[in-house]
Amino acid sequence: DQQVKQNSPSLSVQEGRISILNCDYTNSMFDYFLWYKKYPAEGPTFLISISSIKDKNEDGRFTVFLNKSAKHLSLHIVPSQPGDSAVYFCAASSAETTGNQFYFGTGTSLTVIP
């Protein structure tokens, strides 16, 4: 039962343009959301997060938007750079859990074309 879904397995964008990666979730108890970036042969690295009390969080070229009513979040990268080419995972944390586990989507592979 995939509670976090990334329906686009891949995305290609020209350098300098905006990359928009999307993520949907089903569990209304999710209240903290993250994006991780993964390069080949490396573990995922934390990119940006957002709490459910906000609808936007910005960090440099990266902005995450949260639409709670639609159970949807998106990651915007502006401007996109070739070094951003990686797999991006959306993740969520639930207020129901006793631990700190994250629920991950299946990832979107972003290719930024020079």
Added chain:
Amino acid sequence: DSGVTQTPKHLITATGQRVTLRCSPRSGDLSVYWYQQSLDQGLQFLIQYYNGEERAKGNILERFSAQQFPDLHSELNLSSLELGDSALYFCASSGSGGLSGYRTDTQYFGPGTRLTVL
């Protein structure tokens, strides 16, 4: 470099065998998490330990077990291996684990162990 180390990087074994994956968390981190990533799947949470105690359990099979030692390193034991257990296994660690903001501690991931069961 996240500061989380995992050994071995690659492991090839046969069905029915048992293997042990090892993880050393970042210095000072008390929580260790294990995740499994199968082909075309997201990372699936297996289990979390905090300061030596099991904190949370996910979709971990009964054939799998884990522990966290007094020096805070962790081992994931996989037994009676099946072809479907072939996957990337990631370990992550997070910081203080204090009550305040505990659930939102950033998790730092190791490079993973690729397990191939033949």
